[in-house]
Amino acid sequence: MRIVLGVGGGIAAYKVASLLRLFTEAGHDVTVIPTEAATRFVGVATWEALSGHPVSNSVFDDVHQVNHVRLGHEADLIVVAPATADLLARAATGQANDLLTNTLLMASGPVLFAPAMHTEMWQHPATRANVETLRGRGAAVLEPASGRLTGSDSGPGRLPEPEAIFDAAIALTQGRSDYQLPLAGKTVTISAGGTREPLDPVRFLGNRSSGKQGVALAVAARNAGASVRLLAAHMEVPPPAGVEVVEVETALQLREAALAAAADSDVVIMAAAVADFRPAEISGTKIKKRDDAADPVISLVRNPDILHELVEVRDAAHDQARRSQLIVGFAAETGDGEGDVLAYAEAKLRRKGCDLLVVNHVGTDKVFGQDTNAVVILSRSGSEPQEASGSKTEVSTAVISRIGYELNHVSHRA
Numbered sequence: 001m002r003i004v005l006g007v008g009g010g011i012a013a014y015k016v017a018s019l020l021r022l023f024t025e026a027g028h029d030v031t032v033i034p035t036e037a038a039t040r041f042v043g044v045a046t047w048e049a050l051s052g053h054p055v056s057n058s059v060f061d062d063v064h065q066v067n068h069v070r071l072g073h074e075a076d077l078i079v080v081a082p083a084t085a086d087l088l089a090r091a092a093t094g095q096a097n098d099l100l101t102n103t104l105l106m107a108s109g110p111v112l113f114a115p116a117m118h119t120e121m122w123q124h125p126a127t128r129a130n131v132e133t134l135r136g137r138g139a140a141v142l143e144p145a146s147g148r149l150t151g152s153d154s155g156p157g158r159l160p161e162p163e164a165i166f167d168a169a170i171a172l173t174q175g176r177s178d179y180q181l182p183l184a185g186k187t188v189t190i191s192a193g194g195t196r197e198p199l200d201p202v203r204f205l206g207n208r209s210s211g212k213q214g215v216a217l218a219v220a221a222r223n224a225g226a227s228v229r230l231l232a233a234h235m236e237v238p239p240p241a242g243v244e245v246v247e248v249e250t251a252l253q254l255r256e257a258a259l260a261a262a263a264d265s266d267v268v269i270m271a272a273a274v275a276d277f278r279p280a281e282i283s284g285t286k287i288k289k290r291d292d293a294a295d296p297v298i299s300l301v302r303n304p305d306i307l308h309e310l311v312e313v314r315d316a317a318h319d320q321a322r323r324s325q326l327i328v329g330f331a332a333e334t335g336d337g338e339g340d341v342l343a344y345a346e347a348k349l350r351r352k353g354c355d356l357l358v359v360n361h362v363g364t365d366k367v368f369g370q371d372t373n374a375v376v377i378l379s380r381s382g383s384e385p386q387e388a389s390g391s392k393t394e395v396s397t398a399v400i401s402r403i404g405y406e407l408n409h410v411s412h413r414a
C-alpha cells in the first residue's frame, strides 16, 4: 500500500517513528508529511531515514511535481498521528495552509486520525464538534487512549500505542467498522504475580507465579486503549511502561488495593496467585532452631477470597456504572477421577460469581514462569467456552479482546 503518514506537532510525535517502522516492515511504502510544529519534536532527518523518502511540509518544495495532488490521489491510506487539536480543527474546516492539509483535501482513500492532546482539549466542545464533523464526512477518528499525559495529568488524550494504530489502520483499509480500540476510555485494574505471606522478618510462604501473564495482560489492555492499574505482588519481570503500578506483598494488602482500585474500574482482572492461607502469627524476630526444642509447627489461617469479595461489592453497589463492572478470574485446574477440568472450572465460575474465568489446565509445573500458555475462557453469560493458546502475549490479547467484546456487546450484567 501507499501510505501518507501525517505527523502533528505534539510530544507523542516520537511514538510515530515506531508506527512508521511497523508500516515499512509490513512492506508498505510510506511518505511522511510532518507539520512545521511536528519538526520541532522530531526532525526531518528521522522521517527521511526511516521512510526512505524525502520529507517536506511545504507545498513550495518540488512544485513541478504538484506534491499535494500526487500524494493525496495516490495514497491508499492517510494516517494522521498525533492528530493535535489544531490539526483536527484545520482538517474539519478544510484549511489548506501546509502540505499535509492540502493533501488531506485531495485524499480519495480512507483517512485515519489518531488524536493526542490534554483531556480538557479533547473534551472541549470545539474539538468535539470538529471530531463529529470529520466523522460525519467519513473520516475515522480513533478514541484516544487513557492514562498518563505529558505533564502530571492523566485521562483520555494519550496517543494510542503504535501497534494499536497500525491494527486500526489495517482494519480500516479492509473496510471493517471495528477499527476503534476496544478499551478506549476504560479503566482496567489487573493483579499480577504471587503474594508473599511473612512468617518472620526474613521468611515467607510464597508461590511460583512469575507475574508474566499479568504483565502481558497489562500490555494488551494498555495497547487496547485502557488506562491500566497493575497491582503487583511479587513478580520476576518488570512492570511495563505506561501503566500505574501499586506494589503489594501480602494477600491482605492486595485485598485492600484491589477494593480501592475497583471503586472506579470498568474491569478488574485477578491474575495474581493469591495465597489461600497465611501464617496465623508473624514472629517479630527470626525463628531460631533450637536443638533442645521440638520442631516448630506453623499454623495457618484462611485469607479472604478477594475475587469473590469484589463480586459481592459490585453486586451490592447502587450505581449503574459500578454494577456493570466486568470481573475476570483466573484458575489453575487439574482434572481427577471425580471430574474433568472444565467441570471443576465451571463450578468455580459459579462459586466465584465472576463474569469470565480464564482456566489454565495444569498438569505439572507447565504454567508457572513459562512464556507459553493454553487457556479456556468460560463466561457467566453461558456462551461457548473459548480456547486460546500461544505465547502469554497471544493469550493476553485473546483475553483482552474477549473483555472488549463483553463490554461492548454483551449486556447480561446488572
Ligand code: CTP
Binding pocket: 251, 270, 271, 272, 273, 274, 275, 276, 303, 304, 305, 306, 307, 308, 328, 329, 330, 331, 332
Ligand atoms: N483469588 C482471590 N483470592 C484468594 C484466592 C484466589 O482473589 N484468596 C483469585 C485468584 O486471583 C484467581 C481466582 O481467585 O483469579 C482463582 O484462584 P484459585 O486459587 O484457583 O481459586 P480457589 O478458590 O483457591 O480454588 P481452589 O478451591 O481450587 O483452591
